[in-house]
Amino acid sequence: MTSSTTQREYTIKEAATLTGLPASTLRYYESIGVIAPVSRGASSGHRVYDEGDLDQLMWVACLAATGMSVSDMRAYVANGALGPEAARGQVELLSAQARRLAEEAEQIVLRRRYVQIKIDYWHAVESGDGERADLLSGQARALADELRGAAKR
Amino acid sequence: MTSSTTQREYTIKEAATLTGLPASTLRYYESIGVIAPVSRGASSGHRVYDEGDLDQLMWVACLAATGMSVSDMRAYVANGALGPEAARGQVELLSAQARRLAEEAEQIVLRRRYVQIKIDYWHAVESGDGERADLLSGQARALADELRGAAKR
DNA sequence: CTAGGAACTTCAAGTGCTTTAAGTCAAAGC
DNA sequence: GCTTTGACTTAAAGCACTTGAAGTTCCTAG
Secondary structure, three states, rough: OOOOOOEEEEEEEHHHHHHHOOOHHHHHHHOOOOOOHHHHHHHHEEEEEEHHHHHHHHHHHHHHOOOOOHHHHHHHHHHOOOOOHHHHHHHHHHHHHHHHHHHHHHHHHHOOOHHHHHHHHHHHHHOOHHHHHHHHHHHHHHHHHHHHHHHOO | OOOOOOOOOHHHHHHHHHHHHHHHHHHHHHHHOOOOOOEEEOOOOOEEOOHHHHHHHHHHHHHOOOOOHHHHHHHHHHHHHHHHHHHHHHHHHHHHHHHHHHHHHHHHHHHHHHHHHHHHHHHHHHOOHHHHHHHHHHHHHHHHHHHHHOOOO
């Protein structure tokens, strides 16, 4: 499969960013057996992730994002459904993940807008501009509806 | 202000539906002081939400949706009761939230790129295009390198 | 070569809900 | 009148992380 010659290695921080799971969660998953123990640097004892670990973690990240419980994920992994040879389902799962990320990105745009409006609102209040405050209050309300509606999808 | 016409009252279930927060969360928020204690039915002891409670809950629901911590929400609601004098504090809380959201947005951009590369990679493998697969493998590593160099938050 | 700081390590405690257990109350059916 | 149904109550436990403390180790610069 991976016909690449150079097996790149990753720190926990890099693995965290690429999978979207915080480093603390990576350690946690390893500690409770959701993923296999990761090899360590000879002198440092620091975790060293290879491409295979990354692939496995992407899988787990996808499963976690669908709301699968930790014990279910552990069972899934234990059943060997998650080896590097499980390539068939990879694309579907990754595509689902891509969709989720797109939605999440959209959500964050809305949230940032909402927070910005509230900041503007308090600035208006601070400077005694009641008219502008009312206007922004209304905008916040409208956005809140949109936020809620989008979240429920 | 409050016209004594029809001050509608709501059960916890209705409040939950209207705010989008589960009833258990409403009780939880009340128990830890994020919202003021809700009045109770005389005989039943059940919570009875009025319009004011609902308004407050709507704001809290929006803040929660932006990922604001419970203690920040508590501070925010407490400030809100103080009026215009608290504007500076509100802006600080919201600005911190805006920064968190900006960081999150950045992370998601990276994750989306990584997932897309992975998808393309598996498509290439599937169609036997080893050359393209190698290229994409290299891109994934390049992304990690970029992460290493520009990990300046 | 050595000093400083960032990044890593483990372990324990904290957070933010969510679920469960056990019980109360109000209306509907027998 | 009694009982069952169902929504509500609290307190406590559970879950999936998350954060903090205290102690290495790596890297960069002087």
